[in-house]
Amino acid sequence: MSISKTLNKSLWVYHVNSGSCNGCEIEIVATLTPRYDPERFGIKLVGTPRHADVILITGPVTKKMKEKVLRVYHQTPDPKLVMVIGACGISGGPFYESYTLAGPVDDVVPVDVYVPGCPPRPEAIIFGVVTALKKLEEIQSKK
Amino acid sequence: MATSETKTHSPIKTVIGPIHPALKEPIKFIFEIEGEKISKVDLAPGHNHRGLEWMATRRNPVQILYVAERICGICSIAHSLTFCRAIEQAAAIETPARADYVRTIFAELERIHSHLLWAGVAALELGFDTLFYKTWEVREDVMDLLEYLSGNRVNYGIMQIGGVRRDITPAQHPRIRKSLLNYTILFDELVNMFLEDSVLRMRCRDTGLLTREEALQLCTVGPTQRASGVAADVRQDNPYCAYGDLRVKAVTPDQLLDEVRGDVFDRIIVRLLEVKQSVDIIAQCLETLPDGPLLAIPKIMVLLNHLKKAEGEGIGRHEAPRGEVFHYLRLTADRESPAAWKVKASTYSNLLSWIKMLQGEQVADIPIIVASVDPCISCTDRVAVIKQGKTAVYTQEDLRRISREKTRRLRQG
Amino acid sequence: MIANKLSPEQIIEKFKAMLGKAVLAGEIIRRAEGRKQAANVQIWLTLDKAALKAAVRLLCSLHYPHLAVISGYDAGEAVVLVYHFYIYYGEWRGEYNVSLRISLAKTDLSVDTISDLIPGAVVSEREKQEFLGVRVKDIPDARRIFLPEDFPEGVFPWRQDETGIPESMVKKLYEAGKNEGEKRRAASVDSKSTRQE
Numbered sequence: 002m003s004i005s006k007t008l009n010k011s012l013w014v015y016h017v018n019s020g021s022c023n024g025c026e027i028e029i030v031a032t033l034t035p036r037y038d039p040e041r042f043g044i045k046l047v048g049t050p051r052h053a054d055v056i057l058i059t060g061p062v063t064k065k066m067k068e069k070v071l072r073v074y075h076q077t078p079d080p081k082l083v084m085v086i087g088a089c090g091i092s093g094g095p096f097y098e099s100y101t102l103a104g105p106v107d108d109v110v111p112v113d114v115y116v117p118g119c120p121p122r123p124e125a126i127i128f129g130v131v132t133a134l135k136k137l138e139e140i141q142s143k144k
Numbered sequence: 145m146a147t148s149e150t151k152t153h154s155p156i157k158t159v160i161g162p163i164h165p166a167l168k169e170p171i172k173f174i175f176e177i178e179g180e181k182i183s184k185v186d187l188a189p190g191h192n193h194r195g196l197e198w199m200a201t202r203r204n205p206v207q208i209l210y211v212a213e214r215i216c217g218i219c220s221i222a223h224s225l226t227f228c229r230a231i232e233q234a235a236a237i238e239t240p241a242r243a244d245y246v247r248t249i250f251a252e253l254e255r256i257h258s259h260l261l262w263a264g265v266a267a268l269e270l271g272f273d274t275l276f277y278k279t280w281e282v283r284e285d286v287m288d289l290l291e292y293l294s295g296n297r298v299n300y301g302i303m304q305i306g307g308v309r310r311d312i313t314p315a316q317h318p319r320i321r322k323s324l325l326n327y328t329i330l331f332d333e334l335v336n337m338f339l340e341d342s343v344l345r346m347r348c349r350d351t352g353l354l355t356r357e358e359a360l361q362l363c364t365v366g367p368t369q370r371a372s373g374v375a376a377d378v379r380q381d382n383p384y385c386a387y388g389d390l391r392v393k394a395v396t397p398d399q400l401l402d403e404v405r406g407d408v409f410d411r412i413i414v415r416l417l418e419v420k421q422s423v424d425i426i427a428q429c430l431e432t433l434p435d436g437p438l439l440a441i442p443k444i445m446v447l448l449n450h451l452k453k454a455e456g457e458g459i460g461r462h463e464a465p466r467g468e469v470f471h472y473l474r475l476t477a478d479r480e481s482p483a484a485w486k487v488k489a490s491t492y493s494n495l496l497s498w499i500k501m502l503q504g505e506q507v508a509d510i511p512i513i514v515a516s517v518d519p520c521i522s523c524t525d526r527v528a529v530i531k532q533g534k535t536a537v538y539t540q541e542d543l544r545r546i547s548r549e550k551t552r553r554l555r556q557g
Numbered sequence: 558m559i560a561n562k563l564s565p566e567q568i569i570e571k572f573k574a575m576l577g578k579a580v581l582a583g584e585i586i587r588r589a590e591g592r593k594q595a596a597n598v599q600i601w602l603t604l605d606k607a608a609l610k611a612a613v614r615l616l617c618s619l620h621y622p623h624l625a626v627i628s629g630y631d632a633g634e635a636v637v638l639v640y641h642f643y644i645y646y647g648e649w650r651g652e653y654n655v656s657l658r659i660s661l662a663k664t665d666l667s668v669d670t671i672s673d674l675i676p677g678a679v680v681s682e683r684e685k686q687e688f689l690g691v692r693v694k695d696i697p698d699a700r701r702i703f704l705p706e707d708f709p710e711g712v713f714p715w716r717q718d719e720t721g722i723p724e725s726m727v728k729k730l731y732e733a734g735k736n737e738g739e740k741r742r743a744a745s746v747d748s749k750s751t752r753q754e
């Protein structure tokens with residue numbers, strides 16, 4: 002895999018759980034373990050949105066979390082990318098109708114990359130991040 | 145750090161969460177802090193409330209099964225198994241013995257996976273990165289095994305009402321045995337690492353105390369309850385699946401050390417011992433796996449028809465890795481979807497115990513105490529310190545840093 | 558070993574002796590699984606709601622009960638609550654499930670709190686208040702617990718009558734982006750780069 006010259010820094014990722022079942026969470030964390038080791042590409046989970054380039058959002062966005070998701074989105078500096086991990090953030094998935102949901106994610110914030118699956122495998126998540134990387138480069142090269 | 149500059153004696157309000165995915169109720173903690181001490185704790189759960197029980201009144205039972213699995217991705221066997229047992233009682237379905245055994249094997253694999261995951265998180269909160277990576281690496285092996293047996297890494301889709309969907313064939317036994325051997329070796333290593341390390345002991349001994357009486361009164365469940373000396377375990381008290389044939393005994397910390405204190409350290413010990421117990425249970429199940437069918441009613445359409453006509457109510461219980469999971473289900477003949485479904489996840493019962501454990505402790509101990517109940521991973525995602533009207537934010541990293549600094553201080557001192 | 562352990566039949570007898578007519582029905586169910594078919598005991602008691610507190614007190618005198626949860630459902634004219642307790646836990650196959658069922662007429666949805674006897678019950682009681690619209694008398698903490706702050710008053714998710722969730726509150730997530738394909742195709746005819754902002 003090539004990380005092109007336009008990528009002038011490592012890709013830092015912040016993760017928000019907007020009401021998911023945890024299935025996607027553990028796969029995201031599993032992605033970060035030595036088995037897959039995405040840190041060799043500089044991909045790293047950070048503890049605050051202010052340091053992040055990519056926001057990973059899981060879950061169908063409950064009403065209580067909607068405002069918090071928005072806040073995280075606005076706290077992340079530009080250029081930023083939003084990735085949805087998992088079926089329930091994309092279209093509700095198993096939680097396709099409910100009275101406490103404000104989702105899916107792209108009803109709340111604009112989304113750049115969708116990673117389907119319930120939950121997606123770690124390989125799929127890495128592939129998603131790499132796709133995001135390309136998109137970020139496109140945005141930067143346009144400037 | 146925001147707290148260190150305060151000169152006033154008025155308590156400071158601190159909010160943790162709500163990004164905290166424990167089962168269906170992520171939780172926001174509101175702390176009042178005086179200096180380094182926590183003086184008051186309040187909880188605000190509900191950020192993850194997706195209305196599952198309500199959704200169920202609009203679906204048929206087989207569809208609900210998949211929602212039940214997704215109540216929590218880590219306890220996905222626990223909830224689907226419990227749901228199946230509840231509906232089996234309501235509709236008078238008897239599961240075949242082989243299915244009971246296969247269910248047991250999966251449930252115990254899930255326990256190993258969950259406890260390892262937890263041990264890793266605990267190590268991370270305390271600042272033992274080596275241990276964290278070690279446990280998570282082995283956990284990947286459990287995930288592989290689960291994938292090998294069920295076809296999926298998370299949300300296994302193995303349960304079906306009246307039995308299980310996939311068999312464990314004799315050809316698969318060697319692979320399982322090999323993994324079990326690995327876990328036994330790992331168990332010895334982990335026990336050494338956790339018990340011999342004096343700093344870890346200093347951090348965890350007498351931290352986050354919960355007495356036996358409090359554990360009983362607050363209705364706590366699982367390892368949290370057992371670490372306080374209540375020898376209750378659904379697998380022992382009210383056996384189901386294959387547990388009735390195996391004589392499982394509840395694990396309490398006095399089985400390894402000779403006292404019960406009900407602190408974080410005891411909770412670590414209980415979980416470690418349970419990993420070993422699970423390995424034993426799986427080995428026994430493999431040896432005595434009975435022959436026979438896997439499903440009581442193999443045809444889905446027949447099953448659905450049966451469930452449609454069924455009338456009655458049932459309860460399902462299972463000792464999930466984090467504690468007892470309970471489902472209540474009611475079927476009426478006039479409708480296909482259940483008339484009522486109540487899910488009680490383990491953290492639901494352990495909510496109040498946090499308040500007791502955290503009171504009077506230090507800020508640096510929040511991560512490990514919260515983690516010691518084993519909610520889900522990102523429970524301490526964000527902490528906001530509200531100080532004289534202004535809000536400063538503790539991130540998960542800040543908190544973890546404070547916790548780690550404490551470990552380092554102890555190491556050097 | 559637990560001293561003075563009663564059989565399930567004796568427990569029902571005891572309830573009948575203590576509470577008299579307030580015990581409306583009592584049933585013992587045994588369920589068995591596995592190869593050896595080791596049976597578990599479930600005791601289901603239907604009570605008059607006035608006798609709830611006395612019944613819980615009686616349970617406490619037998620063995621300090623563990624409250625699993627309070628479940629509940631809408632039964633048309635009434636809201637039914639089922640309190641699931643366990644007693645005699647901590648012993649090989651010794652435990653009994655004791656489920657106490659009470660029915661609250663919709664005209665008077667109040668019930669006594671049991672949190673003075675079992676402090677851990679308060680979570681479940683708060684949940685029943687917001688999901689079924691029952692009123693727990695003397696509850697130490699009556700705040701909402703799981704529902705959002707801006708959830709409308711007088712709507713109770715588990716009710717099947719007019720106070721249940723109205724269709725207008727249901728969000729259908731699968732409809733997200735329904736006509737979007739059309740829109741996008743139309744847009745891409747106009748200009749190729751409009752999506753890139």
Ligand code: SF4
Pocket residue numbers: 021022023024025026059060086087088089090094095118119120121214217299
């Ligand atoms: S996509 Fe599936 S596994 Fe992921 S959070 Fe949603 S329900 Fe859980």
